[in-house]
Amino acid sequence: MSGIRIEGLVRDYGGSRVLKGVSLQVGPGEFVALVGPSGCGKSTLMRMIAGIDRPDAGQIHINGREVTGLRPAARDVAMVFQSYALYPHLTVAENIAVPLALRRLTTAQRLPLVGGLMPGARAARRQIEADVAQAAESLGLGHLQGRRPGQLSGGQRQRVALARAIVRRPAAFLMDEPLSNLDAALRVQTRREIVDIHRRAGAATLYVTHDQAEALTMADRVAVMQGGEILQVASPEAIYADPADLRVACFIGSPRINTLAAEADSQGFVRVAGMATGLRAPMTGAITLALRPEDLQPVAHGLPAVAEGIEFLGESLLLHARLEDGTGLVLRIAPENRGHLAAGARLALGFDPARALLFGADGKRLPARIQAAEPALV
Amino acid sequence: MSDATFGLPVAPAKATPAARHARSEAITAWLLSLPAILSYLLLLLLPTLAAVALAFTDYELGADSVRWIGLENFAELWTDRGFRQSFVNTVFYVGVVTPGSILGALVIALLIEAGVRGRTLFRAVFFLPVVSLTVAMASAWQYLLHPTIGPLNGMLRQLGIAGPAWLSDSGMVMWSLAGIGIWENLGFNLVLFLAGLTAIPRELYAAAEVDGARSAWARFRLVTWPLLGPTTLFVLTITMIRSVRVFDTVKVLTQGGPNKASEVLLHSMYQEGFTFFRLGYSAAITLVFLAIVLALMWLQTRVLDKRVHYG
Numbered sequence: 292m293s294g295i296r297i298e299g300l301v302r303d304y305g306g307s308r309v310l311k312g313v314s315l316q317v318g319p320g321e322f323v324a325l326v327g328p329s330g331c332g333k334s335t336l337m338r339m340i341a342g343i344d345r346p347d348a349g350q351i352h353i354n355g356r357e358v359t360g361l362r363p364a365a366r367d368v369a370m371v372f373q374s375y376a377l378y379p380h381l382t383v384a385e386n387i388a389v390p391l392a393l394r395r396l397t398t399a400q401r402l403p404l405v406g407g408l409m410p411g412a413r414a415a416r417r418q419i420e421a422d423v424a425q426a427a428e429s430l431g432l433g434h435l436q437g438r439r440p441g442q443l444s445g446g447q448r449q450r451v452a453l454a455r456a457i458v459r460r461p462a463a464f465l466m467d468e469p470l471s472n473l474d475a476a477l478r479v480q481t482r483r484e485i486v487d488i489h490r491r492a493g494a495a496t497l498y499v500t501h502d503q504a505e506a507l508t509m510a511d512r513v514a515v516m517q518g519g520e521i522l523q524v525a526s527p528e529a530i531y532a533d534p535a536d537l538r539v540a541c542f543i544g545s546p547r548i549n550t551l552a553a554e555a556d557s558q559g560f561v562r563v564a565g566m567a568t569g570l571r572a573p574m575t576g577a578i579t580l581a582l583r584p585e586d587l588q589p590v591a592h593g594l595p596a597v598a599e600g601i602e603f604l605g606e607s608l609l610l611h612a613r614l615e616d617g618t619g620l621v622l623r624i625a626p627e628n629r630g631h632l633a634a635g636a637r638l639a640l641g642f643d644p645a646r647a648l649l650f651g652a653d654g655k656r657l658p659a660r661i662q663a664a665e666p667a668l669v
Numbered sequence: 670m671s672d673a674t675f676g677l678p679v680a681p682a683k684a685t686p687a688a689r690h691a692r693s694e695a696i697t698a699w700l701l702s703l704p705a706i707l708s709y710l711l712l713l714l715l716p717t718l719a720a721v722a723l724a725f726t727d728y729e730l731g732a733d734s735v736r737w738i739g740l741e742n743f744a745e746l747w748t749d750r751g752f753r754q755s756f757v758n759t760v761f762y763v764g765v766v767t768p769g770s771i772l773g774a775l776v777i778a779l780l781i782e783a784g785v786r787g788r789t790l791f792r793a794v795f796f797l798p799v800v801s802l803t804v805a806m807a808s809a810w811q812y813l814l815h816p817t818i819g820p821l822n823g824m825l826r827q828l829g830i831a832g833p834a835w836l837s838d839s840g841m842v843m844w845s846l847a848g849i850g851i852w853e854n855l856g857f858n859l860v861l862f863l864a865g866l867t868a869i870p871r872e873l874y875a876a877a878e879v880d881g882a883r884s885a886w887a888r889f890r891l892v893t894w895p896l897l898g899p900t901t902l903f904v905l906t907i908t909m910i911r912s913v914r915v916f917d918t919v920k921v922l923t924q925g926g927p928n929k930a931s932e933v934l935l936h937s938m939y940q941e942g943f944t945f946f947r948l949g950y951s952a953a954i955t956l957v958f959l960a961i962v963l964a965l966m967w968l969q970t971r972v973l974d975k976r977v978h979y980g
Binding site: 369 | 882887
């Protein structure tokens with residue numbers, strides 16, 4: 292089995308458990324985004340796969356080979372760091388050549404001046420130069436090869452870091468928030484380029500980010516991590532529409548998903564603020580009903596609420612409203628449906644029960660059945 | 670400053686508010702820098718110029734007349750075997766102390782940095798010579814290196830080796846002084862290197878490991894040494910200038926002896942100026958010393974600086 296496979300990784304730092312038995316698989320040629328808030332352990336996980344940090348328990352396999360105890364150099368992975376970690380004293384071409392020179396040349400061949408006299412050194416150097424030129428060219432760095440990192444813009448440095456990673460054709464790419472130091476416009480543009488690079492290189496890629504937009508737009512699959520564990524791994528569409536955990540539902544999506552306190556009666560019929568919803572849960576008691584902003588709409592009869600303000604976004608509006616029990620909600624509505632909505636207006640809110648997500652008291656997703664036995668809110 | 674008259678021939682009777690403001694700001698600036706300018710002139714520039722002027726005279730302390738003798742002092746220096754000896758000794762001292770204390774400090778700094786515990790302790794231990802009084806420490810060295818009662822030779826005797834007369838053997842004395850010089854400078858350089866090492870981003874080492882730098886030597890060559898460049902340059906310059914200035918250990922331990930075997934530039938200058946009162950001649954030695962220090966500073970700023978800062 293090629294790609295990256297990790298099983299039950301555990302890491303303790305000074306008494307607190309940073310990774311609580313994390314398992315994850317990145318298939319060959321697959322692009323997996325690991326997304327989570329700061330301090331959730333995602334960078335630690337990545338550093339362990341690279342070999343810079345050691346797990347207290349668990350196993351790491353890369354391309355079917357167990358590498359848990361191996362040095363980073365022996366793992367055949369390339370990493371792009373958040374700070375780019377370019378060598379400031381080397382030119383762009385020299386930076387890109389480092390992984391090749393360290394692997395293809397012997398210590399004697401790498402010596403300055405005399406190194407070139409060693410047998411085979413010249414041919415190896417020429418091959419390295421050709422590979423470096425090709426990698427630099429493919430990232431549009433051809434004309435910058437003689438510059439030092441200090442003379443480059445943030446976006447150019449980022450490309451050098453990428454070129455240094457792809458030049459060796461490693462079994463796996465690890466990217467640790469590579470776009471977080473770029474400005475917003477460049478970030479959107481570079482997203483596509485990284486996906487292109489991944490497609491051309493075809494190696495398993497694990498991409499760590501705290502930006503859900505990056506995770507959703509770039510990845511084949513998204514792994515949502517929080518508090519040292521992976522909550523769900525699924526396609527971007529499934530992560531958004533079909534979250535397995537309330538924490539996933541709350542982390543993914545902007546604005547945040549709306550959560551309403553709900554009650555399942557003895558037969559499992561779900562009520563919100565005393566009103567029937569047409570949903571039936573497989574349990575009783577207090578549960579949470581969650582709705583994406585676009586799934587809540589102003590209706591003729593529904594949950595009474597007060598509009599608090601409107602934000603115009605161009606293609607849509609965000610309507611901030613508050614229920615009588617004080618719950619704040621956000622609705623995304625089409626501008627043409629704005630009508631007479633304004634701050635302070637009273638309105639009624641409704642939703643399609645098929646779009647509602649139910650979560651138990653432990654935050655786990657509950658299967659919901661639509662049961663029209665009672666009159667439903669629509 | 671021309672405050673935007675756009676070519677109109679405006680000639681106001683009084684200065685505009687902006688111009689008045691600019692002038693009062695300039696006056697304040699001059700007033701604030703005055704103490705520094707005055708002390709620089711009085712304490713640094715004037716004495717230096719006086720020394721330069723003296724170097725071309727035959728002035729002796731207490732002499733009735735002063736004669737302008739041009740380059741005669743320098744001509745005498747050229748033929749003076751004592752001066753030549755002190756020049757060669759100073760070069761030797763710099764040549765041994767500079768690499769010795771820099772390499773030693775770098776190795777110890779890397780060991781301390783790599784170690785887990787005792788960082789503060791080791792730093793303090795090696796820094797101690799820097800903060801202690803050299804004259805007092807020189808007495809301790811005098812005892813340590815004493816040919817008969819000194820502990821060093823005592824230890825050598827235990828091993829069956831007859832230790833040399835460290836400070837009174839003319840072939841040995843400069844080595845002994847250089848050894849003390851290394852001990853004196855090492856701690857200072859060590860602290861500078863430790864500071865330089867902390868400034869290297871950890872991620873570069875991680876990147877080097879992932880890029881395939883398996884050995885500690887490969888990581889040192891790829892990351893540590895180039896990124897320590899600015900620190901090393903500073904340490905190099907400061908150590909060279911400090912060791913050109915060697916004086917107190919020589920004055921206390923050997924007084925330039927035996928038979929001028931440990932005579933160094935500043936000690937010769939002191940002897941000529943304050944023992945023989947030949948201030949003109951002493952000033953000429955000072956000029957030679959000044960030229961060496963300036964040359965070293967020029968070397969730093971003009972030549973090496975360009976090669977270690979990666980803007």
